[in-house]
Amino acid sequence: MSPAETRRIGLRLENIDKRYGGLYALRRVSLEIEPGECVAFAGRNGSGKTTLLRIAAQLVRPSAGKLTFSPAQNDSERATKNTGFVAHATMVYDELTAEENLMLFARLLEIPEPAHRVESLLRDVGLLERRGSLVRTFSRGMRQRVAIARALLHEPSVLLLDEPATGLDPQGVSWLAATLRRLRDAGSTILMSLHGESEISGLATRGIRLDAGAVVADTRTGANLPSILTFADA
Amino acid sequence: MSLFSNTSVLLGKELRTEFRSRELLTTTVVFILMIVVLFSFTFDPTREESRRFGPGLLWLAFLFAASLMLQPGFLREQTNDTLSALRLSVSDPFAIFLSKLCANTLFLLITELLLLPIFAVLYNVPLLGVVPQLALVLFLGSLGLSVTGTTLSAISAQARMRELLLPLLLLPLLTPLLIASTEATAALFAENPVLRWDWLAFLIAFDVIFLTAVWLFGEYLLEE
Numbered sequence: 475m476s477p478a479e480t481r482r483i484g485l486r487l488e489n490i491d492k493r494y495g496g497l498y499a500l501r502r503v504s505l506e507i508e509p510g511e512c513v514a515f516a517g518r519n520g521s522g523k524t525t526l527l528r529i530a531a532q533l534v535r536p537s538a539g540k541l542t543f544s545p546a547q548n549d550s551e552r553a554t555k556n557t558g559f560v561a562h563a564t565m566v567y568d569e570l571t572a573e574e575n576l577m578l579f580a581r582l583l584e585i586p587e588p589a590h591r592v593e594s595l596l597r598d599v600g601l602l603e604r605r606g607s608l609v610r611t612f613s614r615g616m617r618q619r620v621a622i623a624r625a626l627l628h629e630p631s632v633l634l635l636d637e638p639a640t641g642l643d644p645q646g647v648s649w650l651a652a653t654l655r656r657l658r659d660a661g662s663t664i665l666m667s668l669h670g671e672s673e674i675s676g677l678a679t680r681g682i683r684l685d686a687g688a689v690v691a692d693t694r695t696g697a698n699l700p701s702i703l704t705f706a707d708a
Numbered sequence: 709m710s711l712f713s714n715t716s717v718l719l720g721k722e723l724r725t726e727f728r729s730r731e732l733l734t735t736t737v738v739f740i741l742m743i744v745v746l747f748s749f750t751f752d753p754t755r756e757e758s759r760r761f762g763p764g765l766l767w768l769a770f771l772f773a774a775s776l777m778l779q780p781g782f783l784r785e786q787t788n789d790t791l792s793a794l795r796l797s798v799s800d801p802f803a804i805f806l807s808k809l810c811a812n813t814l815f816l817l818i819t820e821l822l823l824l825p826i827f828a829v830l831y832n833v834p835l836l837g838v839v840p841q842l843a844l845v846l847f848l849g850s851l852g853l854s855v856t857g858t859t860l861s862a863i864s865a866q867a868r869m870r871e872l873l874l875p876l877l878l879l880p881l882l883t884p885l886l887i888a889s890t891e892a893t894a895a896l897f898a899e900n901p902v903l904r905w906d907w908l909a910f911l912i913a914f915d916v917i918f919l920t921a922v923w924l925f926g927e928y929l930l931e932e
Contacts, residue, residue, distance in 0.1 A: 528792075528932070531792075531796065533792050533795060533796070533931075533932060534931075534932050535931060535932075557796055558796075559792070559793075559796055561789055561792065562789075563787075563788045563789035564788045564789075565788055565789050565790055565792060565793035566788060566790065566793070567721070567725065567788070567790055568787070568788065569725045569728060569729060570721070570724070570725065574724070578717065578718075578721050579793065579797050581713075581717045582714055582717055582718070582794070582797040582798055583797050584710070584713070584799075624793065
């Protein structure tokens with residue numbers, strides 16, 4: 475049984491501000507993310523999507539406001555057991571092979587039988603035959619596959635994805651969509667930033683649009699979801 | 709247990725990446741060899757002068773080596789935002805710092821080990837009789853260099869002008885350590901070598917204080 479099936483985790487953001495100098499990246503953002511929700515964030519470049527995800531991952535401390543999880547977690551639980559994050563950058567080492575990268579993070583996350591889990595993920599992302607190649611020799615799409623595999627290593631209960639389809643070919647996007655669907659159905663809470671409609675945006679059960687760091691639209695209504703996601707690119 | 713298991717996994721990564729590329733070690737060894745050789749040719753010191761000025765020169769060379777070697781430690785983690793991945797994966801963020809500290813100390817000691825025989829020959833300083841004592845001084849001094857340098861490398865990696873910032877912060881902060889290490893080494897290079905416990909105690913205190921401070925506040929250094 476995966477951790478996602480045993481622990482369902484929600485997030486609550488209360489009046490979150492994030493300032494970089496005098497510039498507001500986020501302005502009084504308040505959101506209640508229910509456990510098991512799949513939320514798509516849309517918005518123009520610089521609207522605050524990435525900052526919001528990094529605050530949710532607790533990589534960035536908000537300038538004001540509070541982030542809490544339900545049920546409440548201590549720091550080590552949060553870090554090692556529950557959060558998976560795919561960022562703009564690949565978050566893997568170019569000087570290590572795909573397998574070495576995944577083994578490194580699997581050991582840090584103290585995953586039981588790490589070699590078995592790594593092999594299974596490498597097979598899933600289609601990189602089993604290139605397992606021994608240095609990541610720096612990979613294309614952008616292949617690096618993104620390694621990045622996604624790293625985030626999924628521990629089957630996290632909270633998955634944060636910042637434009638996860640970047641660089642992926644149509645096969646890769648289909649695989650990612652199928653994987654996210656499985657995790658969503660198992661109860662993982664998924665927050666992802668997207669640009670426009672895609673196979674992945676179809677998984678969202680809620681759409682939130684950001685503009686200049688503020689939430690300007692928030693819907694769970696199926697019919698309104700596509701408009702939330704496409705408006706930013708219109 | 710997580711701290712030690714996480715640290716050992718991360719130390720393995722540090723060693724693997726360095727020994728695979730050998731970028732840091734090669735450039736640093738060549739750099740400080742040049743310093744020691746050029747000083748030798750420029751001043752052509754007598755044996756007595758070597759005993760007096762050699763320790764200072766040696767530790768200055770180690771300091772330059774450290775400022776060159778410690779810079780990329782956290783800078784490399786910025787390239788693909790791997791520091792964030794590590795922060796999300798380790799149970800105790802101090803493991804990230806500790807692994808880099810261990811790796812940096814080891815690399816610095818390897819560099820010193822390669823340099824010492826050449827120094828002994830060029831400056832005509834007999835070292836064979838004081839190897840264990842010298843090893844102790846080198847270890848304590850190098851640990852101090854690494855603790856301070858690794859901490860400042862974490863700070864400077866997130867700053868603008870980062871290449872200049874580390875030496876600018878590092879050199880003044882390490883002045884007490886440099887004095888203590890030089891004095892302890894000079895006592896070992898004397899006609900009648902002695903191990904100066906007062907300077908060793910100073911080095912131990914320096915290492916313990918800085919290490920404790922980083923252990924207590926190090927997590928903030930890793931934040932964005």
